[in-house]
Amino acid sequence: MKKITFLLFACVAFCWQANAQFTESFDTEIPTTWTILNEDGGTYTWTHQTQYPQAGAGHARIHWETAAHNDFLITPQFSVTANVSDRISFFAGIDGTFWTETFDVRVSTTGTAAGDFTTIASETATTDADGNYTKYTYDLSAYNGMNVYVAIVATDTDRFYLYVDEFVNDGVPTCTPGVANATIIEDCNSSSYTIEVVVTNVGDATTITDGVTSLAFTGTVTFGPYAFGVDTTLDVVHSDGACDFTLGTYTMNACPTQNDECANAIDLDAYANSDGSCTLTYVGSNIGATFSAAEGAPSATCVDGSATPADIWFTYTVPASGTFDFEFITNPGFSSIVELYTGTCGSLTAWTPVNCANSASRTFSGLTPASTVYLRVWDYGSDDEGTLELCVNYVNCSATVVDSSTVVPDCGNDQFSVDLVVSSVNDGTFVTDGLGGSFAVVAGTVTAGPYADASTVTLTVEHSDGACDYSLGDFSNTCGPSENCGAYSSSPGSAITTGTPVNDIITVSGTGPQVLLDLNVIVKINHTFLGDLEITLTSPTGTVVDLMFDQCLGNDNMDIEFDDDGVAIVCGTPTIGTFTLSNTTGALLADFDDETFDGDWTLTVVDDAGGDDGTLIQWCLVPALYNLGIEELSPDNFSYYPNPVNENLTLKAQKNIENVAIYNMLGQEVLRTAPNTLDSDIDMSNLQPGTYFVKVTVENATKTIKVIKK
Numbered sequence: 001m002k003k004i005t006f007l008l009f010a011c012v013a014f015c016w017q018a019n020a021q022f023t024e025s026f027d028t029e030i031p032t033t034w035t036i037l038n039e040d041g042g043t044y045t046w047t048h049q050t051q052y053p054q055a056g057a058g059h060a061r062i063h064w065e066t067a068a069h070n071d072f073l074i075t076p077q078f079s080v081t082a083n084v085s086d087r088i089s090f091f092a093g094i095d096g097t098f099w100t101e102t103f104d105v106r107v108s109t110t111g112t113a114a115g116d117f118t119t120i121a122s123e124t125a126t127t128d129a130d131g132n133y134t135k136y137t138y139d140l141s142a143y144n145g146m147n148v149y150v151a152i153v154a155t156d157t158d159r160f161y162l163y164v165d166e167f168v169n170d171g172v173p174t175c176t177p178g179v180a181n182a183t184i185i186e187d188c189n190s191s192s193y194t195i196e197v198v199v200t201n202v203g204d205a206t207t208i209t210d211g212v213t214s215l216a217f218t219g220t221v222t223f224g225p226y227a228f229g230v231d232t233t234l235d236v237v238h239s240d241g242a243c244d245f246t247l248g249t250y251t252m253n254a255c256p257t258q259n260d261e262c263a264n265a266i267d268l269d270a271y272a273n274s275d276g277s278c279t280l281t282y283v284g285s286n287i288g289a290t291f292s293a294a295e296g297a298p299s300a301t302c303v304d305g306s307a308t309p310a311d312i313w314f315t316y317t318v319p320a321s322g323t324f325d326f327e328f329i330t331n332p333g334f335s336s337i338v339e340l341y342t343g344t345c346g347s348l349t350a351w352t353p354v355n356c357a358n359s360a361s362r363t364f365s366g367l368t369p370a371s372t373v374y375l376r377v378w379d380y381g382s383d384d385e386g387t388l389e390l391c392v393n394y395v396n397c398s399a400t401v402v403d404s405s406t407v408v409p410d411c412g413n414d415q416f417s418v419d420l421v422v423s424s425v426n427d428g429t430f431v432t433d434g435l436g437g438s439f440a441v442v443a444g445t446v447t448a449g450p451y452a453d454a455s456t457v458t459l460t461v462e463h464s465d466g467a468c469d470y471s472l473g474d475f476s477n478t479c480g481p482s483e484n485c486g487a488y489s490s491s492p493g494s495a496i497t498t499g500t501p502v503n504d505i506i507t508v509s510g511t512g513p514q515v516l517l518d519l520n521v522i523v524k525i526n527h528t529f530l531g532d533l534e535i536t537l538t539s540p541t542g543t544v545v546d547l548m549f550d551q552c553l554g555n556d557n558m559d560i561e562f563d564d565d566g567v568a569i570v571c572g573t574p575t576i577g578t579f580t581l582s583n584t585t586g587a588l589l590a591d592f593d594d595e596t597f598d599g600d601w602t603l604t605v606v607d608d609a610g611g612d613d614g615t616l617i618q619w620c621l622v623p624a625l626y627n628l629g630i631e632e633l634s635p636d637n638f639s640y641y642p643n644p645v646n647e648n649l650t651l652k653a654q655k656n657i658e659n660v661a662i663y664n665m666l667g668q669e670v671l672r673t674a675p676n677t678l679d680s681d682i683d684m685s686n687l688q689p690g691t692y693f694v695k696v697t698v699e700n701a702t703k704t705i706k707v708i709k710k
Helices: none
Strands: 003-007 020-024 035-038 047-049 059-063 071-074 087-094 101-108 118-125 134-139 147-154 161-170 179-187 192-201 205-209 214-216 220-227 232-238 245-250 282-285 311-317 324-330 336-344 347-350 361-364 372-379 387-393 401-410 415-424 428-432 438-440 444-452 456-463 470-476 494-496 502-508 514-527 533-538 544-549 558-567 575-579 599-607 614-627 638-641 648-657 659-663 669-673 677-683 690-698 701-709
Touching (some): 179 245, 401 444, 401 470, 415 456, 514 544, 544 558, 648 690
Antiparallel strands (some): 003 179, 035 071, 192 220, 232 245, 336 347, 336 372, 401 415
């Protein structure tokens, strides 16, 4: 048997209707005879609501605000007369069990202005798990013979809701109420309970009754038995009816679950699944669960934050792998918590790291095989009882331990591989890629690949027992434009910090008398917030072009070729590709055309916001040059089409076209022909898509054109 004791204080539990001088239940409104003051000037003050009354159909409520409340709910004026109207009482509560709300009770003998009132009590409202408010009662005998106003003043800051209901003005009784406490005693064998009442002060009480049986109010008396699920109300009767009150309403729905205490923990070994499934489950309940005081409070970091949860207990024998999954399939309420312990009942140690979030499933690992662990389970908030269903699953094999996985680019061959560092082989056999590749698991480094650049591969560690197989995830690599940097390149490795410009110089010499026909710029930066960066390029002659200004927000890292003929920037982590300039000035790389290439080219990188940093890894210049000393063809004497071109580029001139040379962006000659005709179709079908420069010679004049090959 177990006793559940209720301490009741008769001084706040009188049957309030008996001698009430006036009452207000707020069932339909806050009457106009009541006064409301919003002294804090906030959006919210006292209003009539119907959602959660203590009794009847409505109540008064105030909504939370970020600033402190100073809102008055003021009664009509009434006269205080000894034993007639020298007492007030009301119920106050809050929304749920997780918040509290403070309020004052104040009295005025003059008027209803805020400054007229004197505080007689400061309270903190609560509501129990069944939604019952707390009753507050105050003796006004100090004001006998006076006319008064009473104010309930909300005072809390940024909490939730404060409710007030069932206001009563009546007299302090001349009789002395009895005092008693009641204890429910369950009889699980017969599915019934009795109520034991212990009288601690008889006062003017005479009997106590359950509505059927009346017993003398003295000593210890027992009511019942009553069947589980039956509500029983006990009333205390006095020689003066003004003191009559209800001791309480009692019930019991079921006996507490057998595993309410650690010593009676239920063993889950028979319900464990060795194949990782939830074929076997444990079904039970947390009905009647109470706090296991002998085991102390759960870890402070548990999500529920309760130091006294209504908990139940389980044991489990750790499998050979030292790892198992614990899953809630059905909760008695919204969600449930579990915490794992080692040791023995009365001397338990919470497992580190603490893993007691209110998620449906969690994994416990690193445990000692064959040891017994304890699992403490409770409903979030300890305010719901009912059925729960649990699943425990594990695998008997030991998984390979992969400490790290690193993508290794091989951009020269347009491919990449993945290096896996294995510290423990255990039951692992192969790493597979789903593409037919299989790589033996050994201690040390296992290399998977190679794989085509810009592709994605999923790697899986397989074992002799498939229950231990697991995925390492997806791996990919895209070689950036910086892999194609040529002679005009710098790799400074300069740190990029907030507000301090990073300047790096590439010095060019030996290209005169050639000048720029076209210029692309490649920049590779590692940075944790690309949107902080401003990147500019300054030519030897002082021309400044903004390459990129505050683009890509919080994306990390970039490897970009800036090209006037590129596409609009596509941000990612990393941002890789050939893109047009992203600036607010409208500047183009074409602003450098016809400038000398020789001299100092300066790249400047500025982080114009705080909180992130990075490194200028590499940058380079990709020029197309031509000689100023050669006469150029007039547009009237030369034409070409189409551009962009798929296959044939058609050239037309007024005189014979002597030579045609085609160069890629690296300055390498990829095609040469000598048509010696007025018209010529140049076959470009075998060239890779991209940008090319076509140099056409007609007699002593030349023309270099930029052509896009699709």
